Amino acid sequence: MFEPDSTAASAGSPDRSDTMTEQLLADAERTILYTADRPGIVMERGEGMYLWDTEGKRYLDFIGGWAVTCLGHSPAAIREALARQSSTLVNASPAFYNKPMIELARLLTRLSGFDKAFFASSGAEANEGAIKLARKHGAVNLGGASEIVTATNGFHGRTLATMSATGKARWEPLFAPKVPGFKHVPFNDAASMRTAVDGRTCAVMLELVQGEGGVNEADADYVRSVRELCDESGAMLIFDEIQTGLGRTGNMFAFEHYGVRPDVLTLGKGIGGGFPLSAMLAARAFDLFEPGDQGGTYTGQPLAMAVGHAVVSEIANRKLHENAEAVGEYVKNGLSRIADAYGLSRIRGKGLLLAFDLHAPYGPDLVAECLRGGLLINSPSPTAIRLMPPLIVTKEQADDMLLLLSEALDRCSRRSFG
Ligand SMILES: *Cc1c(COP(=O)(O)O)cnc(C)c1O
Numbered sequence: 003m004f005e006p007d008s009t010a011a012s013a014g015s016p017d018r019s020d021t022m023t024e025q026l027l028a029d030a031e032r033t034i035l036y037t038a039d040r041p042g043i044v045m046e047r048g049e050g051m052y053l054w055d056t057e058g059k060r061y062l063d064f065i066g067g068w069a070v071t072c073l074g075h076s077p078a079a080i081r082e083a084l085a086r087q088s089s090t091l092v093n094a095s096p097a098f099y100n101k102p103m104i105e106l107a108r109l110l111t112r113l114s115g116f117d118k119a120f121f122a123s124s125g126a127e128a129n130e131g132a133i134k135l136a137r138k139h140g141a142v143n144l145g146g147a148s149e150i151v152t153a154t155n156g157f158h159g160r161t162l163a164t165m166s167a168t169g170k171a172r173w174e175p176l177f178a179p180k181v182p183g184f185k186h187v188p189f190n191d192a193a194s195m196r197t198a199v200d201g202r203t204c205a206v207m208l209e210l211v212q213g214e215g216g217v218n219e220a221d222a223d224y225v226r227s228v229r230e231l232c233d234e235s236g237a238m239l240i241f242d243e244i245q246t247g248l249g250r251t252g253n254m255f256a257f258e259h260y261g262v263r264p265d266v267l268t269l270g271k272g273i274g275g276g277f278p279l280s281a282m283l284a285a286r287a288f289d290l291f292e293p294g295d296q297g298g299t300y301t302g303q304p305l306a307m308a309v310g311h312a313v314v315s316e317i318a319n320r321k322l323h324e325n326a327e328a329v330g331e332y333v334k335n336g337l338s339r340i341a342d343a344y345g346l347s348r349i350r351g352k353g354l355l356l357a358f359d360l361h362a363p364y365g366p367d368l369v370a371e372c373l374r375g376g377l378l379i380n381s382p383s384p385t386a387i388r389l390m391p392p393l394i395v396t397k398e399q400a401d402d403m404l405l406l407l408s409e410a411l412d413r414c415s416r417r418s419f420g
Contacts, residue, residue, distance in 0.1 A: 023056045041373055048075025051392060051399050053378070064403055065378045069213065069245050069355065069390040072272040072317060079312040080275055087308035094304065096297055102307035106281075109314055113254060116267060116283035121302050121310075125244035125270030126159025128280035131296055132207065132240045132266050133163050135282070137183075138290045139238050140204025147204040147237075153189040157214035158207065158242055167207060170215075190220060192227040199231050205238040205266075206231070210256040213245035216386045217350055217357035225260045232265075238288060244270035244280065245355065249317045249393050252327030252353030259352065272393075275313035279306040322393040326353035332397050333389065336404040344411045354395065357388045364414055371410035377403060 026044045043055040051074055053061045066072070073079055087102060094100050107119040122128050133150060140147035152158065154169035162181050165173055169186035185203075187194040189212060199206065206228055212218040232239040241264040246256035250272060253259055257267070265288055270280035300306065317323065330353040337349045337358055345361035360368065365381030372379050380388045391403075 021057075026056060041370070043373075050074040050077075051395055059376065061373070061376050061378050062399065062402055062406060063378045064389045064391040064395075065380050066390050066392045067276055068271065068380075069250060070271045070274070071276045072248065072250070072322065072393045073275045073313060074392040074394045075276075077275065077316075079316045080277065080309055083308040083312035084277075084305060087305050091304045096299060096301045100302060100304045100307065102304050102311055103302035106307045106311045106314070109311055110269075110281060110283060113314070113318060114267065114283055115263070117286040118284045118289050120282045120284070120296065121307065122280045122282070122298055123278040123300050123303070123306065124159070125242075125268065125280050126161045126164045127298065128244065128268040128270055128282045129158045129164045129167065129207075129242060130161055131282045132242075132268050133167065133205075134296055135266060135284065135288060135290060136205030136207075136238050136240065138295065139288060142290055144204055144236055145201075147202050149183050149185055149202045150205045150207055151185045151187060151195065151198045151203055151237075152207045153209070153212070154186045155189055155215040155218065156186075156209050156212055156242075158209075159244075189215075189218060190224045192224050195224075195228055196231060199235050199237060201235075203235060203237045205240055207240040207242060209242045209246065210260065211246050211251060211352060211355055213355060213388075213390075214382055216382045217355060217388055219350065219352065220260070222260055225262045229262045229264075238266060239264040240266045240268065242268050244268055245390075246352075248272040248314065249323035249326050250353055250355050250390070252323055252330060254318070254323050256352070272317075273310055273314065274306060275309065277306055277309040277313075279310045281310075317393065323353065325395075326393045329395050329397060329400055330354045330356060333400045333403070336400060340404065340408055340411075344408070344415070351389075354393060355388075355390050357382070357386055360385050360387065367417075368410055368414055371413050372406060375406045375410050375413075377406035377410065379407070 023044055027042055045053050046056045047054045051063055053063050053075060110119050111117060120131050122131060136150055137148050152167050152169050156169050158164040158167040166181040166184045185198050187198045210220045229239060241257055243256055247269045257263060265285050267283045273279050273281060333356060334349055337346060346358045348359045351357050363384035365384045365387060369379055369381045382388050
């Protein structure tokens with residue numbers, strides 16, 4: 003039913019004492035499809051390492067839009083790229099080349115050593131592209147092989163195919179029937195991988211550091227053996243670097259830590275610094291699509307391309323991967339110093355993709371306590387905490403984080419969670 007001007011009607015409701023925030027939260031509950039338990043605040047503004055809610059409260063952001071806002075909030079690079087590009091060309095059509103599209107492809111291929119780029123808007127879409135390319139490779143080069151082997155506890159996105167690729171036990175029963183053709187094997191288990199890859203396999207798809215899975219790093223021997231296995235069988239090797247790419251782990255790409263190059267690399271999250279953008283990069287031998295196989299209304303969208311170019315240039319020019327490495331180590335050392343006092347263990351991760359375990363499953367309570375204290379952190383499982391701040395974070399801000407975290411841990415232990 004169409005209700006004319008329902009906002010005005012509710013704003014004029016008898017209870018005028020509602021604050022603006024309460025009104026917004028009531029409207030959110032009424033109008034936003036429920037998909038997540040969100041705290042009772044509304045974010046309004048961001049600058050650098052900080053977010054502010056509609057009550058004017060400031061939060062030190064160690065979630066970074068989920069490893070996305072690598073240059074911090076509302077950085078000049080993005081503001082200027084959007085202003086410049088939106089006054090030049092907002093959208094031509096995916097049927098035409100445009101200048102920023104070519105500039106971003108040139109930059110990414112130069113930085114990564116891959117030959118070809120395909121652009122999309124979200125990480126899941128980049129992975130869908132990689133899954134389709136893998137099946138195309140199977141059809142063209144491997145006698146119709148169509149299976150893709152992935153790792154348990156991995157994460158590849160929320161479309162049906164990428165959910166099917168994701169080896170998350172809790173997702174197993176959801177949204178049946180799943181897209182067939184995915185095999186999940188235990189992560190870091192070379193023998194299981196060797197058993198799983200056979201004549202039906204067209205690709206192996208892996209994260210080098212499982213982000214959503216709780217920051218689990220691949221072993222170097224494992225990654226090398228998977229590369230060898232793919233070389234022997236002809237299967238395409240895909241690294242999903244949507245979370246680890248573009249400086250996050252202390253190198254421009256996580257595969258550089260391993261000295262192992264995949265055939266296809268997917269990027270997302272940080273590549274747009276908060277603007278929806280993702281990419282699939284491929285070696286020339288995998289330039290296999292024919293017209294009609296793959297595309298999308300927003301592939302190569304000029305605003306996204308201009309932002310991507312500005313963001314990636316800024317990461318490279320300011321060597322933000324080096325800052326990620328340095329401040330990441332600093333945070334790890336700081337966490338080690340408070341670990342005994344609070345029962346923290348398994349401090350892990352690379353660069354600014356870090357995690358640690360709690361001695362009891364009070365992750366969500368700790369997240370809530372931190373939020374109350376003005377710090378944003380993430381709990382990928384009840385016993386784990388993950389930190390993935392913007393790559394611009396300073397050691398002083400890391401100290402602020404450690405202080406706010408300690409205070410929240412104190413409050414939790416007083417309430418006997420900890
Ligand atoms: C976030 C993420 C995705 C999905 O990206 P979306 O932009 O949410 O679709 C895929 N793979 C990895 C490793 C991720 O961290």
